[in-house]
Amino acid sequence: MLAVLILLPCFRLASAATAQSFVPPSKGPLVQTGNYTSFSNNTLNDKNIVKGSAFDRIIQIWLENTDFESAISTPTFQAIAEQGILFTNYYAVTHPSEPNYVAAIGGDFFGMHVDDMYRIPSNISCVVDLLEDKNISWATYQENMPTDGLYAKSFDAPNYASPSSRPYPYYVRKHNPLIIYDAVSRDSSRTNRIRTFNDFANDVVNGTLPQWVFVTPNMVNDAHDTTIDFTASFLEYWLLPLVVDPRINSDSTLILLTFDENETYGIQNRIFTVAMGGAIPEHLRGTTDDTLYTHYSSLSTVQSNWGLKSLGRQDTNPILSNVFSFVAEQTGYENVHVPDAEVPQFNLSGVEAGPLTSTKFVPFAAPNLTARGASGGGVHTRPGLDVTFTREHLPPPVNLVTAFKKATPWQMSPRTSASDAIIPCADAVCK
Numbered sequence: 001m002l003a004v005l006i007l008l009p010c011f012r013l014a015s016a017a018t019a020q021s022f023v024p025p026s027k028g029p030l031v032q033t034g035n036y037t038s039f040s041n042n043t044l045n046d047k048n049i050v051k052g053s054a055f056d057r058i059i060q061i062w063l064e065n066t067d068f069e070s071a072i073s074t075p076t077f078q079a080i081a082e083q084g085i086l087f088t089n090y091y092a093v094t095h096p097s098e099p100n101y102v103a104a105i106g107g108d109f110f111g112m113h114v115d116d117m118y119r120i121p122s123n124i125s126c127v128v129d130l131l132e133d134k135n136i137s138w139a140t141y142q143e144n145m146p147t148d149g150l151y152a153k154s155f156d157a158p159n160y161a162s163p164s165s166r167p168y169p170y171y172v173r174k175h176n177p178l179i180i181y182d183a184v185s186r187d188s189s190r191t192n193r194i195r196t197f198n199d200f201a202n203d204v205v206n207g208t209l210p211q212w213v214f215v216t217p218n219m220v221n222d223a224h225d226t227t228i229d230f231t232a233s234f235l236e237y238w239l240l241p242l243v244v245d246p247r248i249n250s251d252s253t254l255i256l257l258t259f260d261e262n263e264t265y266g267i268q269n270r271i272f273t274v275a276m277g278g279a280i281p282e283h284l285r286g287t288t289d290d291t292l293y294t295h296y297s298s299l300s301t302v303q304s305n306w307g308l309k310s311l312g313r314q315d316t317n318p319i320l321s322n323v324f325s326f327v328a329e330q331t332g333y334e335n336v337h338v339p340d341a342e343v344p345q346f347n348l349s350g351v352e353a354g355p356l357t358s359t360k361f362v363p364f365a366a367p368n369l370t371a372r373g374a375s376g377g378g379v380h381t382r383p384g385l386d387v388t389f390t391r392e393h394l395p396p397p398v399n400l401v402t403a404f405k406k407a408t409p410w411q412m413s414p415r416t417s418a419s420d421a422i423i424p425c426a427d428a429v430c431k
Helices: 002-017 068-072 075-081 097-106 127-133 197-205 228-243 295-306 325-331 400-406
Strands: 057-063 085-087 138-142 154-157 168-172 194-196 212-216 253-259 273-276 287-289
Touching: 057 295, 068 075, 075 228, 075 273, 097 127, 097 295, 127 138, 127 295, 138 197, 194 197, 228 253, 253 295, 295 325
Parallel strands: 057 212, 057 253, 085 287, 138 194, 138 212
Antiparallel strands: 085 273, 154 168, 253 273
């Protein structure tokens, strides 16, 4: 019943929004606009380039909630596929949206099974730790986020497509994965790298675009509240001009266009994903790759390309984290062939035990420190993590809501509420 209550408002919003027509928010993708609420007042200082085996920059662009067949039937997406390698066997790892974003950044979705305002404690590592360990610059750019590092759950901006209409919830935190990790969002040295689209324009024009870039369009441009054809128009406005701009797409740039999940929960969670950009060898453009990939593959590919450490989570699971083949050929990584009949089920909609669920709660455990990722290096851990508290030490899952209801008054502080039962960590791991 809870899932119905959560999903119905989203359905009504999407249905109402499909009647919208695409309106460019600016004169071009590199022109700052007041339609994004605030103009950029700073640039990064990312001049240093750390060479990679197959690419020196990766730009990930995430779209929303579309079946593979729907995307590939659209002429714009067909044309995009012709410019790169179409991954025909690429999967999101679960449902709904938010856990996929979290998984692609941290190698796990930690039991998360709804779109809510989560926070992951600061002693839990993510891709940013791996990148900074090798001095590789990074940033995320969030369309319609009004200010850098905004922590709020959402933001309603003036409706630039229909100025007479009420403000529209263009920005949502659940599609901004780095803000969910306290290791990033609670670190003042990192928050200015959670940036806006006006910042993107500013950074590109000033030649300071980082090497690892994560891009989230707003709720209409990413197909969440609209249609695949609407998003095709957005890509024609925003992405296609950037592909031919050498300030962004050099011969060492990899552009990964993907979706967070598919739309139809009852089928396998296969999503349209294309690897394009100057880093793709000419002879591979317009081809397909049927290797089994997931969102964890974007992590392992980055690790393999730059020789990074791993997170010791699903990014080291050889079945789920194959490295993009054209990169694996450059780095010597050997992918695992998974027959069609043995592909895991990725259309999860139930509850998995983890620290981010109140119905099957277990604390955060230390990662597998003996794991070896795609680069063969060690596992990165953050300060404050009890590395002795491993998965083997986890207690049985607990329904915190039920436990809360059974608690006697003297067991609860005056400020305790049912929502407080969703605890992100335990003393054994989080300090």
